Amino acid sequence: MRNIFKKSAEELQNVSSFPETSMNKDGNKANEKLIESEMRYRRLFESAKDGILIVDFETGKITDANPFIINIIGYGLEEVIGKRLWEIGLFSNMEESKNAFIELKKNGYVRFEDMPVQRRNGKITEVEFISNVYLENEIKVVQCNIRDITDRKLAEKKLLEKNERILRINDELIKAKGKAEESDNLKSSFLANMSHEIRTPMNAIMGFSEVLLQPGLPKEKLEDFVQIINASSLQLLSIINDIIDISKIEAGQMAINLESVNITQLLNELFSNYKKLVELKNLSFNCSFDGIDEPVRIKADGNRIKQVLCNLLNNALKFTKEGKIEFGYRIKKDFIEFHVQDSGIGITPENQKLIFQRFRQIDSKDTRLYGGNGLGLSISKALVEKMGGTIRVDSALGIGTTFIFTIPYSKVNEVIKKVKTVNPDRYKWNEKTILIVEDEVNNHAYLEELLSATGVKLHHAWDGKEALEKVENHPEISLVLMDIKMPVMDGFEAIKHIKHRNPDIPVIALTAYAMMGEKENALCAGFDNYISKPINQDVLLQILSEYN
Numbered sequence: 001m002r003n004i005f006k007k008s009a010e011e012l013q014n015v016s017s018f019p020e021t022s023m024n025k026d027g028n029k030a031n032e033k034l035i036e037s038e039m040r041y042r043r044l045f046e047s048a049k050d051g052i053l054i055v056d057f058e059t060g061k062i063t064d065a066n067p068f069i070i071n072i073i074g075y076g077l078e079e080v081i082g083k084r085l086w087e088i089g090l091f092s093n094m095e096e097s098k099n100a101f102i103e104l105k106k107n108g109y110v111r112f113e114d115m116p117v118q119r120r121n122g123k124i125t126e127v128e129f130i131s132n133v134y135l136e137n138e139i140k141v142v143q144c145n146i147r148d149i150t151d152r153k154l155a156e157k158k159l160l161e162k163n164e165r166i167l168r169i170n171d172e173l174i175k176a177k178g179k180a181e182e183s184d185n186l187k188s189s190f191l192a193n194m195s196h197e198i199r200t201p202m203n204a205i206m207g208f209s210e211v212l213l214q215p216g217l218p219k220e221k222l223e224d225f226v227q228i229i230n231a232s233s234l235q236l237l238s239i240i241n242d243i244i245d246i247s248k249i250e251a252g253q254m255a256i257n258l259e260s261v262n263i264t265q266l267l268n269e270l271f272s273n274y275k276k277l278v279e280l281k282n283l284s285f286n287c288s289f290d291g292i293d294e295p296v297r298i299k300a301d302g303n304r305i306k307q308v309l310c311n312l313l314n315n316a317l318k319f320t321k322e323g324k325i326e327f328g329y330r331i332k333k334d335f336i337e338f339h340v341q342d343s344g345i346g347i348t349p350e351n352q353k354l355i356f357q358r359f360r361q362i363d364s365k366d367t368r369l370y371g372g373n374g375l376g377l378s379i380s381k382a383l384v385e386k387m388g389g390t391i392r393v394d395s396a397l398g399i400g401t402t403f404i405f406t407i408p409y410s411k412v413n414e415v416i417k418k419v420k421t422v423n424p425d426r427y428k429w430n431e432k433t434i435l436i437v438e439d440e441v442n443n444h445a446y447l448e449e450l451l452s453a454t455g456v457k458l459h460h461a462w463d464g465k466e467a468l469e470k471v472e473n474h475p476e477i478s479l480v481l482m483d484i485k486m487p488v489m490d491g492f493e494a495i496k497h498i499k500h501r502n503p504d505i506p507v508i509a510l511t512a513y514a515m516m517g518e519k520e521n522a523l524c525a526g527f528d529n530y531i532s533k534p535i536n537q538d539v540l541l542q543i544l545s546e547y548n
Contacts, residue, residue: 034474050147053080057140058082060101072148073128074120085148088127102524104142108133114153117146126153133241163302196485196511197239202233203533204442208232210537211449225449227276228442234273238310242375245307256386260412261302263297263329263336270306270327274313275533278325280441281317288328299410304383305338308391311376312403314342319401335389336409341402347395355393380405427541429548430455437467437482437494438510443533447481447510450537454544463487464494471498471505479547484511484522495526506547510535 045509051069061357065080073080075088085101104110112129119125131144208225211217217225248254271287278285284403289296309327316325323343329336348353355377384391384405434451438444448458459474463486471477478500486492489546495507509527511518519530529543 007269035222050145053085053144053146054129055142055144057105059144060142062088063141069146072119072125072146073117104133114149135317161333197534198236200440200443201235201239204232204440204446205229205236207443207446207450207535207537211446214453215226221449226277227273228280228445230273231277232442234310235314238314238376242311242379245383246375247377249379254382254386256304258299258301260297261305262295263300263305264289264292264296266302266306267309267328270309270313271437272450273316275441277317281320282377283320283322284324286324286326286328290328290330292329292331296331296336297412299412300407303385304387305407308380308383308405309338309340309391311380315316315376315403316340316342316344316401317460317478318344323400331409332406334409335406337404337406339402341400343400346397346399347393347401352395354392356391363547378392427545427548432478432548433457433459433476435459435461435467435470435474435477435480435482437461437464437480437486437491439463439483439486443483443510447535450535450540454541464489464491464497467494468497468501473503477505479544480505480507481510482507482527484509491522491527492525499526508543508547 024352051072052066053069054064055061056063062080062083062085065077067077069080070076073088080088098376100112101112109132110129111131114125115122115127115129116124126149128147128149129144130146133140133141133142135278136385151307208229212222212225212229245254267287267289273287275285313325313327316327320342321344325340325342327338327340329338331337359377384407387404387407389407391403393401393402393403436444436447436458438447438460444460448460451458457476459470459477461470464482465488466483467480468489471480482494486494491509491511498505498507506528507526508529509522509529509531510531511522518532522530528547531540
């Protein structure tokens with residue numbers, strides 16, 4: 001091997017000065033054999049990637065080398081022979097070199113998959129360095145194979161950068177897709193529930209408005225129905241305002257109109273409007289003005305304050321099954337602090353971070369326990385902050401929730417309205433029993449009043465599961481009026497079980513879902529008929545007469 005290297009070295013000494021075509025002094029062509037040899041070594045020199053060094057085992061001196069090492073380190077062969085490895089840039093540091101040489105002598109093998117080598121011109125070449133020990137004439141010799149991997153490293157680097165760029169783009173796309181899907185899902189859920197949320201208070205408003213037209217209505221009932229209509233109107237107005245206001249907030253066009261506001265009177269009106277609704281759920285209801293003995297007038301936007309309080313009271317009504325609801329205000333130095341407190345289901349700490357975001361609801365499933373459009377708290381927060389205040393929530397799961405908001409106290413007057421009314425007396429079903437399945441107390445009360453003149457006996461259920469139990473335990477039930485969207489078990493699930501146990505009992509869908517195709521869906525699910533809310537009295541009685 002050494003002889004080959006020496007022969008190669010001798011023949012290659014003048015490689016760098018080879019002419020493109022070798023000519024003698026007289027201009028004749030040079031010896032063809034020499035030209036062939038020269039061209040062969042030129043090709044080897046230009047294309048070779050692997051250099052080989054033979055190193056003395058004891059001293060580390062280079063005793064021989066192939067010509068291709070010139071391509072890698074930039075030193076001529078005469079400059080390499082007799083030098084130690086670290087003296088030609090193969091190891092940049094004496095300590096590193098010694099350690100590598102010690103390892104080589106100990107193990108007989110050393111490999112560096114990625115080693116930077118400084119060339120004669122100062123540039124760095126990336127090489128793969130493999131050395132091993134072998135015996136030649138019973139003398140230990142070290143052979144070092146050196147491969148230039150600069151191009152490979154460059155390609156790997158570019159590939160790595162490309163992969164990282166693709167990964168970054170992919171991550172960004174995944175995040176963007178996730179946000180888009182989340183936004184789309186939230187808005188789709190919002191739109192799906194909007195029809196239900198609007199038609200629910202509208203059903204009570206229209207229904208009790210017709211009942212009020214009935215002659216001879218007792219004064220006590222008249223007042224109760226007016227209160228329900230007022231509260232439902234506020235609920236409906238709140239929903240409509242929410243839709244308009246969220247658009248204004250997103251467009252940056254939310255306006256606050258300052259005027260003289262009688263805060264005490266405003267809260268008394270709200271108490272009067274919500275009193276019947278709260279009592280229908282068998283909850284205690286209280287309005288408190290801590291330490292305030294006379295009406296308080298301030299400069300503020302009374303409609304916005306009322307809107308925020310309505311949103312919070314509606315929430316308290318939705319999420320409270322037993323116990324109490326309380327609201328009020330107190331003056332604290334330069335601001336007024338309002339509160340709405342309930343003994344409802346409470347809110348977990350993680351959900352407390354979400355509830356003020358648009359379209360967010362604690363339970364967004366189609367059969368969720370509680371209604372709502374997911375805008376009320378987001379809008380309330382924007383309104384309070386626009387009025388120069390803050391809003392926060394204090395809640396514990398299973399114990400209750402208190403919303404507290406403040407507005408500036410700028411000390412510095414309003415009126416109640418009433419409505420008109422209706423009722424017929426044509427249908428008599430004294431021998432019949434109807435089950436009303438409805439999770440809204442207003443609609444329960446309205447249907448009960450609507451059917452009272454018919455003499456029909458009524459049973460009530462608040463969800464699909466309870467409806468199954470009623471049908472099973474009361475064989476006298478001859479017809480079921482059932483809402484579709486309910487907690488625990490919705491109408492679509494309940495109709496399957498009811499029809500499975502009693503296929504002959506008529507079940508009529510009462511639903512606030514009135515989108516295209518809903519009637520067909522209900523009939524396909526097994527309902528015998530379909531009535532959309534708000535319920536028209538004549539339509540209801542006419543349909544019921546078909547089954548009685």
